[in-house]
Amino acid sequence: MSDASPKTRSALQPPLLDRLGAQLPKLVLAPTFAVSLFFVYGFIGWTAWLSLSKSRLLPNYDWAGLSQYVRLFENHRWWVAAENLFIFGGLFIAFAMVIGLILAIFLDQRIRVEGAIRTIYLYPMALSLIVTGVVWQWMLNPDLGLTSVMHSLGFSGFQFDWIIDRNMAIYAIVIAAVWQASGFVMALFLAGLRGVDDAVFKAAQVDGASLPRIYWRIVIPSLRPVFFSALIILAHIAIKSFDLIKAMTNGGPGYSTDVPATFMYTFAYTRGQLGMGAAAAMMMLMAVLALIIPYLYSELRGGRNG
Amino acid sequence: MAEVVQKDGRWYLYRGLTYLVLLAAAAYFLIPLWIMFSTSFKSLAEIRNSTLLALPQDWTLSAWHDAWSRAQIGASGHAGLVDYFWNSVRIVVPAVVLSTAIGAINGYALTKWRFRGANLLFGMLLLGAFVPYQVFLLPMSQVLGTLGVAGSITGLVMVHTIYGLAFTTLFFRNFYVAVPDELVNAAKIDGAGFFRTFWRIILPISGPIVVVTVIWQFTQIWNDFLFGLVFSSSDSQPITVALNNLVNTSTGVKRYNVDMAAAIIAALPTLVVYVLAGKYFVRGLTAGSVKG
Numbered sequence: 113m114s115d116a117s118p119k120t121r122s123a124l125q126p127p128l129l130d131r132l133g134a135q136l137p138k139l140v141l142a143p144t145f146a147v148s149l150f151f152v153y154g155f156i157g158w159t160a161w162l163s164l165s166k167s168r169l170l171p172n173y174d175w176a177g178l179s180q181y182v183r184l185f186e187n188h189r190w191w192v193a194a195e196n197l198f199i200f201g202g203l204f205i206a207f208a209m210v211i212g213l214i215l216a217i218f219l220d221q222r223i224r225v226e227g228a229i230r231t232i233y234l235y236p237m238a239l240s241l242i243v244t245g246v247v248w249q250w251m252l253n254p255d256l257g258l259t260s261v262m263h264s265l266g267f268s269g270f271q272f273d274w275i276i277d278r279n280m281a282i283y284a285i286v287i288a289a290v291w292q293a294s295g296f297v298m299a300l301f302l303a304g305l306r307g308v309d310d311a312v313f314k315a316a317q318v319d320g321a322s323l324p325r326i327y328w329r330i331v332i333p334s335l336r337p338v339f340f341s342a343l344i345i346l347a348h349i350a351i352k353s354f355d356l357i358k359a360m361t362n363g364g365p366g367y368s369t370d371v372p373a374t375f376m377y378t379f380a381y382t383r384g385q386l387g388m389g390a391a392a393a394m395m396m397l398m399a400v401l402a403l404i405i406p407y408l409y410s411e412l413r414g415g416r417n418g
Numbered sequence: 419m420a421e422v423v424q425k426d427g428r429w430y431l432y433r434g435l436t437y438l439v440l441l442a443a444a445a446y447f448l449i450p451l452w453i454m455f456s457t458s459f460k461s462l463a464e465i466r467n468s469t470l471l472a473l474p475q476d477w478t479l480s481a482w483h484d485a486w487s488r489a490q491i492g493a494s495g496h497a498g499l500v501d502y503f504w505n506s507v508r509i510v511v512p513a514v515v516l517s518t519a520i521g522a523i524n525g526y527a528l529t530k531w532r533f534r535g536a537n538l539l540f541g542m543l544l545l546g547a548f549v550p551y552q553v554f555l556l557p558m559s560q561v562l563g564t565l566g567v568a569g570s571i572t573g574l575v576m577v578h579t580i581y582g583l584a585f586t587t588l589f590f591r592n593f594y595v596a597v598p599d600e601l602v603n604a605a606k607i608d609g610a611g612f613f614r615t616f617w618r619i620i621l622p623i624s625g626p627i628v629v630v631t632v633i634w635q636f637t638q639i640w641n642d643f644l645f646g647l648v649f650s651s652s653d654s655q656p657i658t659v660a661l662n663n664l665v666n667t668s669t670g671v672k673r674y675n676v677d678m679a680a681a682i683i684a685a686l687p688t689l690v691v692y693v694l695a696g697k698y699f700v701r702g703l704t705a706g707s708v709k710g
Contacts, residue, residue, distance in 0.1 A: 136612040137531035144524050144583055145539055151554070151561075151580050152546035158557040171560065211443075218439050231696050232444045235451075237703060238692035240641035242658045243685045246665050247450045250457065250674055257470055264469045295447060299700060352550050355643040359662055376552045381648065386556060393552040404548045 156397065162390035169384035180387040190392065193370040196282050200371065201350035203283070207290040208346055209339070212297025217327060219298065220305045230302075233295035241292065245359025248288035249275065278368035281361050285369060289356055293349065297342050304338035305331070344407050351399050372396050458482060458679035465674055481675035485664075485683055489676055492663035494652040499683055502660035506640060508571050509656055513578035514635045520579075521586020521631060522624065526616050528587070529594040530602045540591065547584035554581070555648050562649060569651030577649055578639045585638075586631050589705055593627035594620070626698070633695055634702030637688050657684045 166176040184190050215233060219226060236244065251257045254273035262270035274280035308331055316326045354373035357363060363370045363378070370378075372392055380389025449471075457465065458481050459474040468475070487498035496502065528536050558577060559568070567573035597620070605615045646656035655663075661684045665677045692699050 137527040137533060140523055140527045140612070141536075141539060144520065144543070144587065147580055147583065148539075148543055148546055151558075152549060152584075153542075155554045155557040156549065159553045162556055171556075215440075215443055218436055218443075221436050223436070223440065229440055229444055231693075232447050234696070234700060234703075235689065235692055236447060238637060238688045238699060239685050240643065240658050240661075240688070242641075242643050242662050243681045244450075246661065246677060246681045247454050249665070250677065251450060251453060251470065253674075256465060256674070260469050261471055291447070291450070296703060299704065303704070348548065352552075354552075355658075358643065358647075359666070362666055373550070373552055376555075377644075377648075380556060390556055393550070393555070396550045397553050400548055400550055404545075408545070 159390045159393050159397075162387060163394045165387055165390075167387035167390070169386070171386060176387065180391040184388055184391045184395070187388075189367050189370060190372075190375060192367060193372050193375040196369060197350065197353075197371050199282055200286055200289070200353065201347060203286045204289045204293070204350055205343060205346045207286065208294045208297045209342055211290065211294040212342070213301050213332070213335075215294070215298040216301035216305055217331075219302060230299070233298050235295070236292045237296045239292070241355035242359045244288055244292050245356045248284075248291070249360045252284050252287070275361065276365060278365045281365060281369045285357060285360055288360060289350075289353070292356075293346065297346070300338055300342050300345075301335065304335045308334060340407075344403060347403055348400065351396060351403075372399075454678045454682055457675055458485075458682055460675050462671075462673060462675060481673070481679040482683075484673070484676045485679035489664055489673075489680070491660050492652075492667050494655075494663075496652070496660075499657060499660055499664070499680055502655055502657045503683065505571065505650075505654055506656040506658075509574045509578065509646075509654075510636060510639045513575045513582065513639050514632055516575070516579045517582035517586045517635055518628065518631045520583060521588075522590050522621075522628070523616065524583070524587040525590025525592075525594050526620050527612075528591050529597075530599065530615075530620070531612065540587070543584040543587055547588070551581070551644055555644075558649065569649065569654060571654045573649055574645060574654065574656070577645050578642065581645075582635050582638070586635065589631045589634070589702070590624075590627055592705065593624070597623065629695065630698045630702045630705070633691055633698050634705075636691060637699065637702075640688050 161173065162171060163180050164176060164178070165180075166172045166174045167180075219229060219233075223229065252272065252275045253259075254271070254276055258272050259270060262272070274284040312330055312334075313326060316330060321329070352373060353371055354377070357369055357371055357374050361369045363374045372395060376389050376392040376396065379385040379392065453470055456472070456474055457470075459477045459479070460468070461476060461478050461480070464475060485499055487500050489498050491498070491502075528540055562568040562573045562577075565573075567576065601619055602615055605619050610618065640656075641658060642656065643658045643662070646659045647662075650656065650659060661680050664680050
C-alpha cells in the first residue's frame with residue numbers, strides 16, 4: 113500500500129469502502145491460506161523436525177540427525193510393514209482394476225437395469241472401512257464363517273483360516289479391500305468407456321473383428337488415462353490404509369499384518385516412540401509424493417495443452 | 419457400445435452370459451450386507467448351529483437392543499452405541515456446515531474474482547489434500563492441547579473442518595469455473611459487491627454442488643476413524659471408534675449378532691444418504707477421490 117504518496121490522494125481516489133471491497137476476495141481467502149500454510153505445510157515441517165529430534169515419550173526438540181530413521185530401518189517390524197504394503201498394495205490394485213474393468217465392460221453392453229446394478233456395485237464405497245472390516249472379519253471367521261457354509265454344502269475338509277494365519281492374514285485383508293473398492297474402479301472405467309466412439313466398433317466389425325478382440329486391441333488400450341488415474345487413486349488408498357487393518361486384524365496375528373500407517377500409530381501413540389512414529393509418517397509422505405508429483409505434473413501440463 | 423448384429427442363437431447365449439456375470443457380481447457385493455442383516459437378527463445359539471447365509475429361524479431384536487443401548491464397549495462407562503452415535507452427529511453437523519460454507523466462498527473468490535496468486539493458493543490446497551494424515555497427527559495433538567480442546571467434540575470439529583477445506587474448495591471451484599463470468603460481471607456493473615453478488619447470483623445456482631459437497635463431507639466425516647481414534651476421549655469418541663472397540667476389545671464371549679447390529683447402526687446413516695442421493699455421492703467420489 114502506498115497511502116503516503118500524494119498521487120493516491122487525488123480526487124479520483126475511490127472511497128475507502130471500495131478499496132476495501134477490491135481486497136475482499138483476498139481477505140476472504142486469507143484464513144484458508146493461513147490454515148493451509150500452518151496446518152498442512154507447517155505440520156509437515158513440524159513432523160519432519162520431530163523425526164530429526166530425540167523425541168521419545170514426549171516431544172524433545174534436541175537435534176538427533178537421522179538417528180530416528182536409522183532406528184526405523186533397523187526395526188524388523190518396519191520392514192514387515194513395508195513389505196505388507198507392497199503385497200497388499202500390489203494385489204489390491206491389480207484385483208480391483210481387473211474386476212472393475214471387467215464389470216465396466218459387461219455393464220456397457222446396453223444393460224436394461226444398469227442404474228440399479230451400478231448402485232449395488234458402488235454402495236460399499238459409502239461404508240466406513242471399520243464396518244467393512246467388521247463384516248469381513250465375521251465372514252472369514254475360521255469356525256463359523258465361510259468354512260461353515262462349505263461344510264454345510266458337504267465339503268467337510270474345507271478350512272479357510274487366513275485371518276488367523278500369520279502368513280496369510282494380509283491376503284484376507286486384500287479380499288475385503290478389493291470388495292470395497294472394485295465398484296468404484298468400475299465407475300471410473302465405465303465413464304471412460306462411455307467416451308469411446310461407437311464408430312470404432314462399427315469400423316472394426318466391418319473388418320470382421322470379434323467383440324472381445326475389439327476390446328482387447330482397441331478399446332482397452334484407449335483407456336490408458338483411466339488406468340493411470342485409477343492406479344494413482346488406488347495406490348494412494350493403499351498407502352493410507354489403516355482403518356481396515358485395525359478392524360480386521362489390528363495388525364495381527366503378532367504384527368504380521370502391520371502396514372506403515374498402523375506402525376506409525378503404534379509407535380507414536382502406544383509405544384512412546386514419537387520420533388520414530390514421525391519418521392514413519394515422513395516415509396509415508398515421501399511415498400505419496402513420489403507417486404503424486406509426476407501425476408500432478410502431467411495433469412497440469414495436459415490441462416494447459418488441452 | 420456397438421450396434422449388435424442379428425439376434426441369432428449365439429446372440430442370446432452372449433446376452434444370457436452377460437447378465438449372468440453381472441448378477442453374480444451383484445451377489446458378490448450384496449452378500450456381506452445380507453449376512454450382516456441376517457446375523458443381527460439371530461440368537462447366539464442359532465449362530466453356532468446354523469450357517470452364515472441362512473435366514474434367521476427365530477427373529478430376535480435383542481442383538482439390536484444390546485448394540486444400541488446395553489453392550490459394554492471397551493472400558494468406557496457408556497452402554498451401547500447410542501452416546502457415540504450422537505457424538506458422531508455432534509461432530510459431523512458443524513464440521514460439514516462450516517467446511518461447505520467456507521469452501522463455497524473460497525471457490526467463488528478463486529474463480530470470479532481472480533487475482534494474482536489465486537492459482538498458487540489453489541495448487542497449495544490441492545497438493546495438501548494428498549498428504550497422508552499420519553503426518554498431521556503429532557503436531558495436531560500438541561495444538562489441540564495448547565488450545566484446550568484436546569479430546570473434545572470441538573477439537574474434532576476443528577480438525578475435520580480444516581482438513582475438509584481442500585476438498586470443499588476444490589468442488590466449488592470446479593463448479594464455478596463453468597459458470598459464465600458475464601453473470602457476475604453484470605452484477606458488478608450494477609454495483610453489487612463481493613458478498614451481494616455471491617448471495618444474489620451465485621448461491622441460487624449452487625444447489626447441485628452444495629448437495630455433492632454436503633454428501634461427500636458427511637460420508638467422509640461420519641466414516642472417519644483415524645482422527646476419531648487419536649483426538650477423542652472416552653466421552654467424545656465417534657461411532658466408528660466405538661464400533662471397533664465393541665468388536666475388537668470387548669472381553670468374554672464374542673457376540674457376533676451384536677457386532678453385526680452395531681455395524682449396521684454405524685453404517686446406516688451413510689447408506690441411507692447413498693440410497694437417496696447416490697448420483698450426487700458418485701459425483702463427489704470421482705471429484706474427490708484423492709482422499710481415500
